[in-house]
Amino acid sequence: MGELHDLTALEQARAVRRGEVSPRELVSHYLTRVDDVGAFVTTTPELALARAEELWPVPDHAGPLYGVPTGIKDLNLTAGVRTTFGSAAYADHVPDISDGVTLSVEAAGMVSLGKTNTPEFGSPCYTEPDVAPPAVTPWDRTRMAGGSSGGAAAAVAAGLVAVAPGSDGGGSIRIPASCCGLVGLKPTRGRVSGWPMYGEVTGLATAGSIARTVRDAAALLDVLAGRRPGDPAWAPPPEATFLAACERDPGRLRVARFVEPVIADATVDPECVRAWDDASALLVSLGHQVEDIAVPMPRAAVATFETCWAVLTALSAAPPGRETSLRPLTRWLSEQGRAVSGPEFALALGAMRRLAADCLTLLAPYDVVLTPTLAVPPLPVGALRDDDDPAADFAAQKAFTPWTSAWNVTGMPAVSLPLHWTADGLPVGVMLAARPAEEELLLALIAQVEVAAPWSARRPGGW
Template identity: 75%
Template sequence: MADLHDLTALEQGALVRRREVSSRELVDHYLERADRLDTVGAFVTLTPDRARAAAATAAEAGGPLAGVPTAVKDLNLTAGVRTTFGSAAFEDHVPDVSDGVVLSLEDAGLVSIGKTSTPEFGSPCYTEPEGRPPAVTPWDRARMAGGSSGGAAAAVAAGLVPVAQGSDGGGSIRIPASCCGLVGLKPSRGRISGHPMYGDPVGLATAGPISRTVRDAAAMLDVLAGRRPGDPAWAPPPRGTFLEACDRTPARLRVARFVDPVIADVPVDPSSVRAWEDASRLLESLGHEVVDVGVPLPREAVPVFETCWAVLTALSAAPEGREHLLRPLTRWLTDRGRAVSGPEFGLAIGAMRRYAAQALVALAPYDAVLTPTLAAPPLPVGAIRDDADPAADFGAQKAFTPWTSAWNVTGMPAVSLPLHWTEDGLPVGVMLAARPAEDGLLLALAAQVEEAVPWARRHPPGW
């Protein structure tokens, strides 16, 4: 008989509904694993008492994931639970409100067992927070889990929770999903509420699921999706649920593909190209038309994105008197962002929206877009981080992630799928994107791919 952690989140939810296992049993199982097996830097804070109390009534929510354990990224406000934003400057910060993501998880009966590790303010594409262990991929614990949702991905990949919430402003769900051999979904812009902070005026960032299967990701998106009063904009509601979309076999689709990086002069590892080529052949074998296209965003879009990214970092100010605790990269980006005037920032947002519009027009004839997720398999811990030269650090991040931010700029939904492993056993993700608001079609295609080449029963060492 399979162990509980061998089951998908949906399978665990079904056991709870049939009363074959209780939410408390699941919570205890995962708390014990997290306490004993977190050698991957997954958790910043465990909340056993809170989780066990929530488990007592979680099944009453009645949905597909009611009673299932999960975890919340340490960027998300959680009332009464230490939330540090990955920063020593907020080491003792305990919010008195929860954000919309946490409220949605609780309303659906998911039970968080703790807060997952993230780098400072979620900025870097690696998770190496100050004074804490780095988040590493369980496929090779000397290599990074990616970022900024590195702790969430490490937790799911190591079997410490069945599904977890992440967030993504430039690839921060899809990067760790690729590094950890998981499904990582960035939903469409406006699909998930930013309540109550609405801290991203540019529209790059969104929450989203990290899971072992496409259907688990779809079920969690059903939980997280939806607007709240006060939202400035929202994606149109889907036809049915996102989980139901996974059962709809897509008709013949036109899939655009490109492999050239959006960022100039970036070397791409052969494994990333091989994964992309194999995925192209798989899509053709499933009856879809795969068409080569040019890179839809011009190179001029990159510095515009950087300007917006720097300003967003500058908005994440440390408490007065604690600025010295910020990491060199954060201080460098903050100084860069503060040097941008209000009109310059407005012009950058306008330029980015025009670049996005051009890309959306160019890709409008296609149902989906295929690229690699990353330029290389997961790198050794410390390979990118450079406190002595933050500019070099930032440049290395761009070289590692030369495709992911394109879909944050356009607002398109995008998913990284674990379709390839290197000869030495490292996961390599492949990324699919779809038109804005067509999250259901993207999930239907991803589920079709998973059915053809299933991966969920492939486990890392130490599982």
């Protein structure tokens, strides 16, 4: 069987169901692994071992990921476990309740090893919080893992867990997936419940999957997906399971593609263009029709998104007396958000929904749309962060990721796939998005792509 961490999440769960390995053995194995990539903010070895004991023997109803170790992003509430939201202002915060993502992971029989690293309130697209070391890509430990789910991606890419949930409000699953050579799947709006906080009023953010393989990502989406009583809106349920969708023939699809940034002043690295071009050729070789289109979202969308993003940041307030613990970027964005009046915010929400509707209408004739994930390969740690000039920090982030937030605005499911590596071994993702609620079609396609151009056998140094 080889090393346990060589197995995919689905293979680990099958080994558990066959009695070849126990959940405790899996947890114990992962607890011996060294985290030199800034994956975890808080580890919970005693809780993990106790939880693993409760899962043995395996019940008849055990699901596809039963017994598999994972980590919970430090933005997700975990009862009795320190949850910092990536902020020094919450360095000693311990919630009384768990949120829907945490409860779904537990209900599936998975075991959390701790809280995965995230930047302050999940806002930046790099993971360099003041409560933990930076999250780095194991392909080059001087370079960023991306953000905001950087800790989750670093953990999966370094073999510290096989699969992990993340969250994505502007690319925060897909960005670290690209930096770390992984599959990063952001589902459609309303697919995963925001219980119990329901604080994301813009509809931009959702939880999703980070994995080494398409099927692992699909299996975790099956764990996370589903409505809860009280959800304000929800996506229609799939015909079967998302994992089953990976076995379907996607048929001949019509693929739209564009490479021009939605943000005007971003420069696209030739490696990212090459990855996009190669992915286009691969799709054609698989029988799909690929067509060039104009950017389907106007530049006005950027300012509208920024208004909503600033207001969301302002809602993530520090506890009284700890405001000075917040990072300069958070304080700057919060100031921008507090300057927006109630009517201005309502107008921005309305404008964003109209922009989304126009974009979805333009893309309606196409089954999927292809772009690069990022404008450049993973950058050195600190390359984007600028505490002396938060405005420059924010501008650099936009130039780094000029496509991902478009699909948060539209609510479309989108995935970054690790289809390219640079000559010096850095991963470069490409992004595919599908119509709202069409994750099954998207999964059928990317499972086909994975068979044609497999990547999971690649291993970073130190694996």
